[in-house]
Amino acid sequence: MSNFANHNFKTTIFYQEMKNILVIGSTGQIGSELTMKLRSIYGNDAVVAGYIPGAEPKGELAETGPKEVVDITNAQQIADAVKKYDIDTIYNLAALLSAVAETKPLLAWKIGIGGLMNTLEVARECQCAVFTPSSIGSFGPNAPKDGTPQDTIQQPRTMYGVTKVSGELLSNYYYTRFGVDTRSVRFPGLISYVTPPGGGTTDYAVDIYYSAVKGEKFSCPINAGTFMDMMYMPDALRAAIEIMEADPTRLVHRNSFNIASMSFDPEIIYNCIKKYIPGFEMEYVPDLLRQGIADSWPNRLDDTCARVEWDWKPEYDLDSMTQDMIEKLRIKFGK
Numbered sequence: 399m400s401n402f403a404n405h406n407f408k409t410t411i412f413y414q415e416m417k418n419i420l421v422i423g424s425t426g427q428i429g430s431e432l433t434m435k436l437r438s439i440y441g442n443d444a445v446v447a448g449y450i451p452g453a454e455p456k457g458e459l460a461e462t463g464p465k466e467v468v469d470i471t472n473a474q475q476i477a478d479a480v481k482k483y484d485i486d487t488i489y490n491l492a493a494l495l496s497a498v499a500e501t502k503p504l505l506a507w508k509i510g511i512g513g514l515m516n517t518l519e520v521a522r523e524c525q526c527a528v529f530t531p532s533s534i535g536s537f538g539p540n541a542p543k544d545g546t547p548q549d550t551i552q553q554p555r556t557m558y559g560v561t562k563v564s565g566e567l568l569s570n571y572y573y574t575r576f577g578v579d580t581r582s583v584r585f586p587g588l589i590s591y592v593t594p595p596g597g598g599t600t601d602y603a604v605d606i607y608y609s610a611v612k613g614e615k616f617s618c619p620i621n622a623g624t625f626m627d628m629m630y631m632p633d634a635l636r637a638a639i640e641i642m643e644a645d646p647t648r649l650v651h652r653n654s655f656n657i658a659s660m661s662f663d664p665e666i667i668y669n670c671i672k673k674y675i676p677g678f679e680m681e682y683v684p685d686l687l688r689q690g691i692a693d694s695w696p697n698r699l700d701d702t703c704a705r706v707e708w709d710w711k712p713e714y715d716l717d718s719m720t721q722d723m724i725e726k727l728r729i730k731f732g733k
């Protein structure tokens with residue numbers, strides 16, 4: 399472990415090209431797609447799918463490249479994988495989402511902060527860059543709701559948010575103190591047709607497409623009028639890669655950048671889907687836990703700093719995402 403007395407605050411920053419990448423949490427909602435995307439860019443053998451027993455990679459994720467058991471709460475497993483594959487970049491995607499973190503706060507802390515500490519320590523010793531996503535959930539009710547600035551009061555009220563803000567601070571600390579090349583974005587709710595999210599507050603915006611394509615009435619747990627930032631997965635994957643590839647001399651911020659592409663409430667997404675599936679029906683069945691969390695989050699983030707410092711730009715809006723989601727889910731379900 400680190401010997402703080404031996405470290406000078408004027409550290410050398412270790413920048414290097416992404417060559418060998420470890421994805422921790424490779425079978426989750428983001429990891430399953432990000433691992434494949436990274437393999438398509440950097441080569442199959444260069445991207446290791448880290449997973450925990452019980453969540454083994456399957457299909458093309460298992461077949462196209464290396465995989466290793468890497469439980470983020472086990473520092474030795476991270477270190478072993480980093481040394482075995484000569485890893486220079488770690489994508490740390492292990493986390494409990496917001497609603498489930500409220501029911502398991504100790505586990506959320508153990509994974510979100512204990513796990514991050516393990517990752518940062520290995521990164522410091524082995525000179526790896528680290529990407530750890532933050533979230534719109536890092537903000538609480540005292541933050542400005544509309545056009546939430548990059549640098550503002552955060553004060554989250556959820557355990558998920560507490561781990562995200564702490565993770566941002568810890569990642570910045572490892573950068574300034576030890577020169578670990580940590581970078582991050584605050585993800586909105588992520589929408590995709592590949593791996594469903596589990597236990598998040600923004601999950602409704604994924605579930606609604608599944609119901610629509612399957613011809614089922616959707617029970618919406620979030621009230622009309624509740625706006626949250628959302629993003630289509632292809633844009634999110636691009637953000638996660640572009641921030642790690644960004645020219646470090648241009649980065650004023652690091653952990654973590656606001657990014658945004660669309661903000662809507664349940665009525666707006668419902669009406670957009672109805673344009674393509676006119677018979678689609680929705681009813682409101684409030685979930686008090688998720689509604690309380692959503693009410694404490696911003697309506698819409700200001701992502702100017704990401705646009706200025708590393709040329710962030712989303713490609714999908716609600717309409718183009720909706721068309722693609724419906725098309726891909728129809729293929730998935732043979733509808």
Ligand code: SER
Binds near residue numbers: 496532533535558
């Ligand atoms: N999608 C996450 C959640 O709802 C927020 O980042 O928990």
